[in-house]
Amino acid sequence: MKIKILEKIEEYTYFIWFILLVLVAVLVTYFYDTNKKNQILYLQKSLENVYLKKSISSLTSNLKPRFLTINYVVQNGDTFENIIDSLIIPSEEKKLFLDTVKRQKEIKTLNQNQEIYFKIDRKDNVRIIEFKVEINKKKDVVFLRDENLLNFSSKIEEKILNKVIIFKEGIIESSLYNTAIKLGIKPNTIVEFARLYGFQVDFQRDIWKGDTFQIIYEQFENEDRSLIETGNIIFANLNTQGNDLNLYKFELEKNKIDYYDENGKSMKKTLMKTPINGARLSSPYGKRKHPILGFTKMHNGTDFAAPTGTPIMASGDGVVTRAQWCGGGGNCVKIKHNSVYQTVYAHMSKFGRGIKKGVRVKQGQIIGYVGSTGLSTGPHLHYEVIENGRKINSQKLKLPSGKTLKGKQRNKFEVNKIKIDVLKSELIASLN
Ligand SMILES: [Zn+2]
Numbered sequence: 001m002k003i004k005i006l007e008k009i010e011e012y013t014y015f016i017w018f019i020l021l022v023l024v025a026v027l028v029t030y031f032y033d034t035n036k037k038n039q040i041l042y043l044q045k046s047l048e049n050v051y052l053k054k055s056i057s058s059l060t061s062n063l064k065p066r067f068l069t070i071n072y073v074v075q076n077g078d079t080f081e082n083i084i085d086s087l088i089i090p091s092e093e094k095k096l097f098l099d100t101v102k103r104q105k106e107i108k109t110l111n112q113n114q115e116i117y118f119k120i121d122r123k124d125n126v127r128i129i130e131f132k133v134e135i136n137k138k139k140d141v142v143f144l145r146d147e148n149l150l151n152f153s154s155k156i157e158e159k160i161l162n163k164v165i166i167f168k169e170g171i172i173e174s175s176l177y178n179t180a181i182k183l184g185i186k187p188n189t190i191v192e193f194a195r196l197y198g199f200q201v202d203f204q205r206d207i208w209k210g211d212t213f214q215i216i217y218e219q220f221e222n223e224d225r226s227l228i229e230t231g232n233i234i235f236a237n238l239n240t241q242g243n244d245l246n247l248y249k250f251e252l253e254k255n256k257i258d259y260y261d262e263n264g265k266s267m268k269k270t271l272m273k274t275p276i277n278g279a280r281l282s283s284p285y286g287k288r289k290h291p292i293l294g295f296t297k298m299h300n301g302t303d304f305a306a307p308t309g310t311p312i313m314a315s316g317d318g319v320v321t322r323a324q325w326c327g328g329g330g331n332c333v334k335i336k337h338n339s340v341y342q343t344v345y346a347h348m349s350k351f352g353r354g355i356k357k358g359v360r361v362k363q364g365q366i367i368g369y370v371g372s373t374g375l376s377t378g379p380h381l382h383y384e385v386i387e388n389g390r391k392i393n394s395q396k397l398k399l400p401s402g403k404t405l406k407g408k409q410r411n412k413f414e415v416n417k418i419k420i421d422v423l424k425s426e427l428i429a430s431l432n
Helices: 002-011 015-033 039-047 048-063 080-084 091-103 176-182 187-197 407-431
Strands: 067-073 113-119 125-135 137-146 152-158 163-171 212-221 228-240 243-253 258-261 302-305 311-313 318-325 329-334 341-348 366-369 379-387 390-392
Touching: 002 067, 015 080, 080 091, 091 125, 091 152, 163 407, 176 187, 187 212, 187 228, 212 407, 228 407, 243 407, 318 341, 329 366, 341 366
Parallel strands: none
Antiparallel strands: 067 113, 113 125, 125 137, 137 152, 163 212, 212 228, 228 243, 243 258, 302 379, 311 366, 318 329, 329 341, 341 379, 379 390
C-alpha cells in the first residue's frame, strides 16, 4: 500500500512541485494583501487555474484534503448571492444554496459580523455538504445535505456556551445591589443571591454599611463574550455584623438544586424574612429610623421601602385568599400558608399576573409590585405575618429551620462541601 502511494507521488512529482509553487505565490500575495478577507477563497481561486484544471481532479483526491471548511464573516453590504459567488463551486450548487436559504425565514437578512460556515466535499463533483448560518448570538441554523444529495434539511441549533466559574467579594456601601453591580455581577445573579438569603435576612434592617459578601457563581459565555447567561450560585457568604452566613449548592437529586449551610441545614424555611427583591433594598446605614415611614411607631407589620414596581414575592407556598382593594392597605394580597400562618402584602401598585382569590402560589412567585396605594406616604411594601389569627412581628419570627441532611445524604453533602471549599481557595489564590 505504502509503495503504491509512493509510486503515485513519484508519478505526479511535476504537479506536486507546481502546486507548491502556486502555494508559495499565494502565500506571498496573501502577506501583501491588505484586504485579508476570504483568504481561503482566494487560495481556491488560484488553484482554479485553467492549466491545472484538467489534471487537478485526479490529484485532489490523492493529495488535497477531501473536505474544505470555510468560516465567512459577513461584511457590510454582503448578500447571499455575492457570498456564494465568491466560492468556486458549480452553478447548480449555488442555485441550490440560494433556494435553500430563501426558504429559511430566520435568515431573511444578513447583518455585519454574522457568521456563515461551509463544508465542501471536493471529491468527484464539488458539493456543499453542510453549511451553517448564524441567526443571532444564541442560535444557528444548520443545513445538512440529504442522502439523495438533492436537498438540504435544516435545523435550528443552540450555540455552545462555555461555562465560567467566577469568584467575587465586596464590602456593601450603599446597597448590596449597587455594590454587586460595581463588581460586574449580573443582575440575575444578585437577585438570586438576595432570594437565597431572603429566608434568614431582612435586607432592609439586617444589612449594615461595611457588611461583606463573597460569591462563587457560574456564567455561560460565548467565545467573544458577546453573550453572557447567568448560571447557578455555587457558594455564597454574607457577613453581617460579624455573623457568617454560608450557603453551599447541593444537588440532593439530579437537577434539583438546593442550598444548605455548612452544617447541612437547608436554607429554605416556611416563610421568607424579605418577601421582596432584597437586592434592591438600600442598607439603612445602621439602625436609623426611617423619617417618613416611621419604623418607631407601633405598627402591625414590617415596611420595606423600595422603588415602585419592585417585585413582591409570595413568602411561602399557599393559597391566595384575597387579591383586591382593601381600603387603607390599597391593593393587597393575603395568602394562607397552612393552618398556622397567613401573610398580607399591602400598598401594591399592581397585582402579579394571574394572582386572584383561590389561586395556589409557590414560594418566591411574584404576586405583585411595590406601590403607594391606600394610606401610604411613599412607595413601600407593608408586610404582615399572622400566626394562629394574631399579627406578629415577622422579623422576630422564629420559624422551624429547614431539614438537616443526615446519613448518606449528609456524607455526600460533606464531600460536595469540601470540593466547593477547595474550589474557593483555588479561585482566591488565582486572584493574587
Ligand atoms: Zn406598614
